[in-house]
Amino acid sequence: MTAVEIRSLSKIFNADGANRVEALVDVNLDVAAGEFISLIGPSGCGKSTLLRLVGDLLTPTSGELTVNGKSAHQARMDQDYGMAFQQAGLFEWRNVQKNIELPLELKGWDKSKRAARAQEMLELVKLPEFARHMPWQLSGGMQQRIAIARALAAHPRLLLMDEPFGALDEMTREHMQDELLRICAETATTVVFVTHSIPEAVYLSDRVVVMSPRPGRITKIVETGLGKVRNEETRRSDTFHHRVIDVREALRGLHDDDARLIGREDR
Amino acid sequence: MTLSPTALRQGARKTIMFVIAFGLVAGAWEGYKAIGPERSSKVFGWKIIPSASDQAMPHIGSMFSRLAKPEVRGNGTTIFHAVALATWYSFRVALFALVLGVIVGLLLGVVMARFRITERALMPYLIVSQTIPLIALAPVLVSWSGRLKPFGFQFEKWMTAAMLGSFLAFFPIAVASVRGLKAVKPESLELLDSCAASWWQGLIKVRLPSSVPMLLPALKLSAANAVIGVLVSEISIGLKFGIGRLILSYSQDGSSDPAKVYTAIFGAAVLGLVMAGLVVVIERTLTRNRPKETAR
Ligand SMILES: Nc1ncnc2c1ncn2[C@@H]1O[C@H](COP(=O)(O)OP(=O)(O)OP(=O)(O)O)[C@@H](O)[C@H]1O
Numbered sequence A: 001m002t003a004v005e006i007r008s009l010s011k012i013f014n015a016d017g018a019n020r021v022e023a024l025v026d027v028n029l030d031v032a033a034g035e036f037i038s039l040i041g042p043s044g045c046g047k048s049t050l051l052r053l054v055g056d057l058l059t060p061t062s063g064e065l066t067v068n069g070k071s072a073h074q075a076r077m078d079q080d081y082g083m084a085f086q087q088a089g090l091f092e093w094r095n096v097q098k099n100i101e102l103p104l105e106l107k108g109w110d111k112s113k114r115a116a117r118a119q120e121m122l123e124l125v126k127l128p129e130f131a132r133h134m135p136w137q138l139s140g141g142m143q144q145r146i147a148i149a150r151a152l153a154a155h156p157r158l159l160l161m162d163e164p165f166g167a168l169d170e171m172t173r174e175h176m177q178d179e180l181l182r183i184c185a186e187t188a189t190t191v192v193f194v195t196h197s198i199p200e201a202v203y204l205s206d207r208v209v210v211m212s213p214r215p216g217r218i219t220k221i222v223e224t225g226l227g228k229v230r231n232e233e234t235r236r237s238d239t240f241h242h243r244v245i246d247v248r249e250a251l252r253g254l255h256d257d258d259a260r261l262i263g264r265e266d267r
Numbered sequence B: 001m002t003l004s005p006t007a008l009r010q011g012a013r014k015t016i017m018f019v020i021a022f023g024l025v026a027g028a029w030e031g032y033k034a035i036g037p038e039r040s041s042k043v044f045g046w047k048i049i050p051s052a053s054d055q056a057m058p059h060i061g062s063m064f065s066r067l068a069k070p071e072v073r074g075n076g077t078t079i080f081h082a083v084a085l086a087t088w089y090s091f092r093v094a095l096f097a098l099v100l101g102v103i104v105g106l107l108l109g110v111v112m113a114r115f116r117i118t119e120r121a122l123m124p125y126l127i128v129s130q131t132i133p134l135i136a137l138a139p140v141l142v143s144w145s146g147r148l149k150p151f152g153f154q155f156e157k158w159m160t161a162a163m164l165g166s167f168l169a170f171f172p173i174a175v176a177s178v179r180g181l182k183a184v185k186p187e188s189l190e191l192l193d194s195c196a197a198s199w200w201q202g203l204i205k206v207r208l209p210s211s212v213p214m215l216l217p218a219l220k221l222s223a224a225n226a227v228i229g230v231l232v233s234e235i236s237i238g239l240k241f242g243i244g245r246l247i248l249s250y251s252q253d254g255s256s257d258p259a260k261v262y263t264a265i266f267g268a269a270v271l272g273l274v275m276a277g278l279v280v281v282i283e284r285t286l287t288r289n290r291p292k293e294t295a296r
């Protein structure tokens, strides 16, 4: 079954204004249920725009988009989504536990069930003793982990993440990558994941979608073929390295400046 | 609320500052009395040098000693008692005015933040409403509340005074809440949208709490406005029992008993201080868990 079906989708900002931007033009993409997809490409190529279109936070200018067999709007109303963005966006008047509980509150879960799930999520992001802390008492990376816990708390069917690991240190980042893969495998969650890191995209994904700007479009889709189990072995494997090179070359095929930008951000 | 050593130290410092400020004002008053002329005089034809006579400026000491003496000769109750009772009465009316004003202000703010068109339609009227002098409004409201009896409910005079007070109190809250409710971070709104939160859920869980830092300064203004509104309307609608009325009636004894009116003015000052203290308590409670920058 396809979780997301995108047919000749376009998004043009300020269509008749002076600042007209063709953010996305004629995008086609199918995401299978349970699949992990990464979007990668130079700044301004429309990754966030595509993610927001899928999440029904933006409306397309033209084209078709279905999520779990229904319109994106219906999927959002059915609370099929979990979202995490680059800024943690925690609520400063709620403590850590209450922040994680927010989506559950909106779903109408009762108190004890919420608390139990929040604790479970806190253990997952390795911050179990911080339930009663206020967000401003945490470091940026810790806040980000809470935001990820919040996005995952309701076990959404479709997880949309926009550079969620950008603020994390390398060790936490790898830990979170493994945990994310584990949770998504356990709960059969479909993920659309935006990142600037080529190794991260390859390690996490079943397929890496390479995009290019002006106008924003998909230029290549790299199948990683790494199998379902990922671990340290995977990071050292030849397949992994080959796929990293494939993605890098797909990006090099873009504008020279843009490719150099990407190269700097990849580690 | 537990009091930490730093909180105690801060409290002590504030008390000392308050005493010093009072001392300075009292010192200036007595100082002018010592050097000022017995009769007021004119400069360039304007009467701007006030008289320092005991008649015009009684000694601070006699104001306080006046508190301990009977209100009128031969009557048992002291002025202190009368002033305290009147202050307590006005405090309750002003508190009612503040609560009513905050409720009305928040309701208006919510409606204006929800429907853009209502903001454009309502805001000019709200601004104009604040330019109407209370003195002009008071008789109108008195005659209305005399005639209107919704469901057989009889308005009492103190309610009219409270309504007039809330007429001044609602405005800062209304203005601050429209701004606060609309100034939510876009990423917070995206999060709410992604969870398909209703507007109502968003209001309760995000918009209201995030506008608390903007509402608190407005609450201070509202509290001050409620006190002023109630005191002025006590005088203009002739409500007995309150401190506003007491100021008026004591000032009529000014020629024979000049210190008397100042005792009532002390009462009004205490009323203002208690209201301000109440707002501080509310502020502390609401910002307990906030980062220090906004808690200040
Ligand atoms: N709300 C908006 N109004 C107008 N133009 C927009 C808006 N949002 C995005 N754009 C434009 O659309 C294009 C794609 O933006 P988008 O944010 O999707 O890029 P991105 O690939 O996520 O970039 P980055 O890697 O820097 O996050 C950009 O040129 C941007 O200027």
Ligand SMILES: [Mg+2]
Pocket (backbone or CB within 6 Å): A047, A048, A049, A162
């Ligand atoms: Mg982006």
